[in-house]
Amino acid sequence: MALKKYNETELLDLRTGGVLKQIQKDYFILRTRIPGGHLKAEKLKKYAILAKKYGKDYVHVSTRQGIEIPWIHIKNINSLLKDMKKFGILKGACGPRSRNLIACPGSSVCRFGFVDAEKLAMKLDKVAFGKEVPKKFKVAITGCMNSCAKPQENDLGFQAQGEPEVDLDACIHCTLCAKVCEKVCARGKGQPAIVMDKDKKPVYRKENCYFEGDCVRVCPVSAWKTKKVGFKVYIGGKVGRFPRFGTEIAEFVEEKKIPKIIEKSVEYYKEIANKGERFGEALDRTGLKKAKDKIL
Amino acid sequence: MSDIKIDQILDLKGVPCPMNFVKTKLKLESMQAGKILEVLLDDGEPIKNVTASTKEEGHEILKVEEKNGYWNLIVRKSR
Numbered sequence: 001m002a003l004k005k006y007n008e009t010e011l012l013d014l015r016t017g018g019v020l021k022q023i024q025k026d027y028f029i030l031r032t033r034i035p036g037g038h039l040k041a042e043k044l045k046k047y048a049i050l051a052k053k054y055g056k057d058y059v060h061v062s063t064r065q066g067i068e069i070p071w072i073h074i075k076n077i078n079s080l081l082k083d084m085k086k087f088g089i090l091k092g093a094c095g096p097r098s099r100n101l102i103a104c105p106g107s108s109v110c111r112f113g114f115v116d117a118e119k120l121a122m123k124l125d126k127v128a129f130g131k132e133v134p135k136k137f138k139v140a141i142t143g144c145m146n147s148c149a150k151p152q153e154n155d156l157g158f159q160a161q162g163e164p165e166v167d168l169d170a171c172i173h174c175t176l177c178a179k180v181c182e183k184v185c186a187r188g189k190g191q192p193a194i195v196m197d198k199d200k201k202p203v204y205r206k207e208n209c210y211f212e213g214d215c216v217r218v219c220p221v222s223a224w225k226t227k228k229v230g231f232k233v234y235i236g237g238k239v240g241r242f243p244r245f246g247t248e249i250a251e252f253v254e255e256k257k258i259p260k261i262i263e264k265s266v267e268y269y270k271e272i273a274n275k276g277e278r279f280g281e282a283l284d285r286t287g288l289k290k291a292k293d294k295i296l
Numbered sequence: 297m298s299d300i301k302i303d304q305i306l307d308l309k310g311v312p313c314p315m316n317f318v319k320t321k322l323k324l325e326s327m328q329a330g331k332i333l334e335v336l337l338d339d340g341e342p343i344k345n346v347t348a349s350t351k352e353e354g355h356e357i358l359k360v361e362e363k364n365g366y367w368n369l370i371v372r373k374s375r
Contacts, residue, residue, distance in 0.1 A: 172358075172359065172360065174359070174360035174361065175362070176344065218347055218348050219351075220347050220351055220357035220360050220369075221357060222351070
């Protein structure tokens with residue numbers, strides 16, 4: 001059978017659909033996306049079916065919470081895409097567009113999480129994925145200061161944080177809160193946010209707080225509680241050949257503002273970046289002040 | 297706080313995380329609801345982690361106190 005010849009436009013179309021050329025002649029990699037990394041077991045079985053039928057009976061789990069199926073022969077691409085659609089498997093992106101939004105599990109299962117980052121990521125897929133941009137655009141959401149989803153390494157990153165408050169009547173004067181604070185806030189801010197007075201009562205100094213929640217977790221009688229939850233916002237992060245951490249531009253941003261911030265960041269990126277340039281590189285030229293005005 | 301009647305004592309000095317919590321959990325499981333366990337733990341990660349995890353398991357922590365270089369954690373077993 002004569003193989004169909006693909007021209008450049010068709011190849012580009014295949015790429016935007018998450019089909020990448022392998023180094024081996026006539027073979028392609030199917031890139032899928034899993035918003036927030038949350039994948040139903042039933043759908044995982046469908047991946048197995050596709051990998052067996054079209055690939056070499058294995059998948060590659062990407063660093064962006066996607067699953068890739070290599071070794072798809074060029075003559076099978078269309079039929080694979082049909083099956084994929086039938087199974088409800090989502091295509092990933094390549095080329096100049098925004099990528100799968102990644103997240104840690106957050107409070108769905110993690111004891112450190114302030115928010116359910118996974119659920120939030122699934123909700124935001126529509127806003128964040130597949131937008132045409134000058135190079136690429138990556139968004140990450142992480143549920144606490146541990147940064148497991150690496151918001152600082154993405155073009156746009158959200159990091160949940162929590163402000164604690166103490167009920168002194170419930171306190172049993174064990175001093176554990178001050179002990180954990182010494183390890184984190186004192187390291188992050190130079191001074192601890194919690195110190196004990198002479199009666200072993202905690203005194204809270206918000207200006208030194210790292211908002212990471214260890215005091216709330218360790219308190220044996222739940223005298224420390226989380227009063228307020230919000231997000232730090234980082235822009236301009238990337239890794240690649242020339243890595244650059246994102247810069248923090250806001251603290252305690254409300255969850256409901258996130259979709260707008262994503263939209264405006266993509267918009268601003270398109271406005272300031274040259275073709276082939278990442279957000280952070282463009283920001284190095286145009287500065288942060290204007291970016292904050294436009295995005296926040 | 298001398299009015300707390302200790303039913304069982306578990307000495308976990310020198311036992312690293314997470315084995316110290318596992319032993320605490322198993323001990324609590326062997327006890328009746330309402331009974332009181334005193335656990336001796338090292339300073340640093342052990343007292344911090346075992347306290348947080350025991351609370352998360354739903355037990356009531358009555359007292360946490362530093363002794364000479366180690367900690368006393370006093371827990372009332374929940375249902």
